[in-house]
Amino acid sequence: MSDEAHIVKSYEEELQNLNDSLIKMGSLTESQLADSMEAIIKVDKESADKIIANDAKINELRAKIDNQIMTVLVKRAPMAIDLRITISTLKISHDLERIGDLAKSVAKKIKPLPHDLPKELIGSLRRLGDLVQKQLRNVLDAYLNKSKESAITIWKNDEQVDDLTNTAMNEVADFLGKSKKNLELATHLLFVTKNIERAGDHITNIAESLYYLIEGEYLEGARPKGKDIEKN
Amino acid sequence: MINNKVKIKTTNLNVYYGDKQALNDVNLEIHSKEVTALIGPSGCGKSTYIRCINRMNDVIDICRVTGSIEIDGNEINKKEIDVVSLREKIGMVFQKPNPFPKSIYDNVSYGPNIHGLAENKVKMDEIVETSLKKAALWNEVKDRLNEPGTSLSGGQQQRLCIARAISVNPEVILMDEPCSALDPIATAKIEELMDELKKSYTIVIVTHSMSQAVRVSQRTGFFHLGKLIEVDTTEKIFKNPNNKMTQDYITGRFG
Ligand SMILES: Nc1ncnc2c1ncn2[C@@H]1O[C@H](COP(=O)(O)OP(=O)(O)OP(=O)(O)O)[C@@H](O)[C@H]1O
Numbered sequence: 001m002s003d004e005a006h007i008v009k010s011y012e013e014e015l016q017n018l019n020d021s022l023i024k025m026g027s028l029t030e031s032q033l034a035d036s037m038e039a040i041i042k043v044d045k046e047s048a049d050k051i052i053a054n055d056a057k058i059n060e061l062r063a064k065i066d067n068q069i070m071t072v073l074v075k076r077a078p079m080a081i082d083l084r085i086t087i088s089t090l091k092i093s094h095d096l097e098r099i100g101d102l103a104k105s106v107a108k109k110i111k112p113l114p115h116d117l118p119k120e121l122i123g124s125l126r127r128l129g130d131l132v133q134k135q136l137r138n139v140l141d142a143y144l145n146k147s148k149e150s151a152i153t154i155w156k157n158d159e160q161v162d163d164l165t166n167t168a169m170n171e172v173a174d175f176l177g178k179s180k181k182n183l184e185l186a187t188h189l190l191f192v193t194k195n196i197e198r199a200g201d202h203i204t205n206i207a208e209s210l211y212y213l214i215e216g217e218y219l220e221g222a223r224p225k226g227k228d229i230e231k232n
Numbered sequence: 233m234i235n236n237k238v239k240i241k242t243t244n245l246n247v248y249y250g251d252k253q254a255l256n257d258v259n260l261e262i263h264s265k266e267v268t269a270l271i272g273p274s275g276c277g278k279s280t281y282i283r284c285i286n287r288m289n290d291v292i293d294i295c296r297v298t299g300s301i302e303i304d305g306n307e308i309n310k311k312e313i314d315v316v317s318l319r320e321k322i323g324m325v326f327q328k329p330n331p332f333p334k335s336i337y338d339n340v341s342y343g344p345n346i347h348g349l350a351e352n353k354v355k356m357d358e359i360v361e362t363s364l365k366k367a368a369l370w371n372e373v374k375d376r377l378n379e380p381g382t383s384l385s386g387g388q389q390q391r392l393c394i395a396r397a398i399s400v401n402p403e404v405i406l407m408d409e410p411c412s413a414l415d416p417i418a419t420a421k422i423e424e425l426m427d428e429l430k431k432s433y434t435i436v437i438v439t440h441s442m443s444q445a446v447r448v449s450q451r452t453g454f455f456h457l458g459k460l461i462e463v464d465t466t467e468k469i470f471k472n473p474n475n476k477m478t479q480d481y482i483t484g485r486f487g
């Protein structure tokens with residue numbers, strides 16, 4: 001990091017604007033993810049439409065960030081920390097966009113749900129959703145504070161996301177095992193669970209990009225994997 | 233591709249112009265058959281440094297050079313060194329193209345003549361042609377070899393100077409901001425030429441363009457106020473330099 005400002009003020013502004021766009025995109029993604037989790041658990045079909053429509057805003061921001069980055073690249077030929085900021089922002093914005101897409105996919109599963117969720121399935125799904133939301137909030141905070149330690153913690157915590165995903169999947173499988181009538185609901189819920197897990201993977205990507213931005217090196221070593229996750 | 237054979241090594245190199253110290257204990261290894269870029273703010277001693285390598289500072293009366301300069305392990309910072317044959321091994325290209333007020337042909341044949349590299353006219357024609365070809369200038373001048381070198385465009389003049397530098401088969405080519413007066417096409421031609429030349433020569437280039445350093449060099453050294461602050465692979469320097477001063481300079485944050 002550098003505490004010094006650029007001699008060229010407009011360069012400083014361009015990087016600041018880029019930062020602002022990313023933060024805006026982050027908070028939008030955060031609320032989309034929160035809304036979709038809330039809506040799926042309550043089977044709130046009205047909110048679903050709103051969430052689906054809102055995804056366009058995230059995509060717009062992504063396009064804006066792409067443009068801002070192209071401008072910085074050609075105008076400034078950024079070096080060192082500026083280069084890492086630019087490239088990491090590009091990658092992070094794409095991961096945020098994907099998380100937004102996954103929130104939208106979750107929302108899309110709400111409408112065809114045949115009835116409310118059985119109580120026994122709500123607990124795990126909520127825990128998984130809460131954890132992934134917490135991970136996203138933390139990674140956005142870590143980005144704001146350029147915290148290398150938080151980036152590492154978030155990256156490691158994906159193991160818990162994998163574990164909770166497994167639990168949730170197993171519960172849905174048990175529920176399906178009880179009756180063939182449960183097939184439709186169970187199928188939708190398996191997709192939903194998988195989508196949340198994938199949102200978690202994008203969060204770890206963001207943690208990796210952030211670590212690279214700060215350190216100029218890649219996070220080393222394999223991320224710990226939740227037990228049995230490979231079998232799914 | 234990083235080469236580890238050291239061609240030039242300076243140890244505790246200090247340079248003074250009168251009372252003023254221009255270089256301060258510079259320890260730098262320049263690797264063989266690579267391009268090394270020297271960067272840093274104006275007045276930090278880049279030109280002074282490369283002028284040490286071919287003893288060009290000798291011509292400046294008030295200039296005093298202490299410390300060791302080795303080329304292939306041989307000390308050259310000592311009185312007994314034959315400066316003329318040293319400069320045959322070490323060519324130099326300056327910021328402003330400076331062709332002699334002579335024909336294109338004579339500009340290139342001048343060095344080989346002095347050093348007696350051609351026994352006859354046929355041999356000399358050959359040297360002139362290959363030098364101009366290596367400098368990527370031959371096609372543009374082959375029909376006007378007797379015209380004055382100064383009649384060429386700036387970019388062509390710079391390539392003529394490069395042809396002149398390589399005509400004596402040097403081992404090292406020193407370039408002091410060779411592209412600062414050139415347009416992007418002429419710059420691209422020189423950069424392309426450097427890629428080619430580094431297969432046979434060791435090149436040291438002083439440049440104020442960080443982008444150019446990234447494009448042409450494998451290693452980069454950053455100078456500040458007469459000190460070598462950091463030297464590393466160019467990739468390391470432009471992605472993640474170790475020194476904060478280096479980073480502030482290359483990112484345009486320097487006060
Ligand atoms: N012939 C000279 N007589 C006295 N001082 C000199 C002479 N040449 C250079 N200097 C001084 O030595 C210092 C280093 O100069 P040098 O030309 O090596 O800098 P540089 O890094 O090449 O700068 P630039 O990027 O402007 O070409 C400067 O302070 C300069 O004023």
Ligand SMILES: [Mg+2]
Pocket residue numbers: 278279280408438
């Ligand atoms: Mg200079």
